[in-house]
Amino acid sequence: TVGAVALDQAGNLAVATSTGGIEGQAKGRVGDSPVLGGGTYASNDSCAVSCTGDGEVILRGALAHEVCALVKYQGLPLAEACQAALRLHDDKLKGDKGFIALDPQGRVAIEFNTNVMRRAYRVGEAAPYIAIYQ
């Protein structure tokens, strides 16, 4: 799965996520990526989030919207909201999870519970950050 979140100079957020699914998946299987609120969500009044990992787990947790809701209604800073979503129902939502998120103040959060998370970000003219391993 691949994804992107962005904040433009007009102060607007957007998100995009695209996936080839999982190896050997059943025909017609749908994971979290195309489900709004599942693996993909953006709202200018909270943040933009794209998820990757075990699709069924992320979908059942509605984790992209969870992050936005924690920011909007609980007032959590973005990174804390991502960490809380990562731990949500730890016993019932076990699996690989990774989030990239961005808020209207240009704060980037990247949280994951895996040893590999292919990721990159760049804020304004600052140097780009690119990493793969934990």
Add this chain to the structure above:
Amino acid sequence: MTLYAIAIHGGALTMKPGELSEEEAAFQRVGLGKALHAGWLILNRGGTALDAVEAAVRSLEDNPHFNAGRGSSLTRQGEAEMDAAIMDGRTLQAGAVTGVRYVQHPIGLARAVLERSPHAFLAGDGALEFALACGLPLAAPSYFQTDKTRQQWLALAQQESNQLAGHD
């Protein structure tokens, strides 16, 4: 100074040590850098966040080292069935597609759903017919497959075949 930013991902998973080769990791780093730059350039020039995320994801869909577009995982039948979604945080307009075959850029189709359809989510044949109606580029099934995904699919098929051995 005006604020703008972009973040991207190319998938998260738990891997065994050595499972990701140095060579493959290097290809992926280059791909991440290229996709990041594609989106960043749009933002830097005053473009919209929606255009930036689409550009970054298109770049990753074109790159066979990532699981989307070209390089997608294969179903049990050996086909690429892709999903994509895009959302505008300003308007809460969204477009999503699932079970899409042959469409070269599923994220472009999701954007077309957002902008050119009254719906938010199209699936399977309906999504494909919408892509045709919009004149979006299609590709043969082989375009989406790579040596790696073909090998993975063959290994799975072999495993299933072995499990069936001895039964009539």
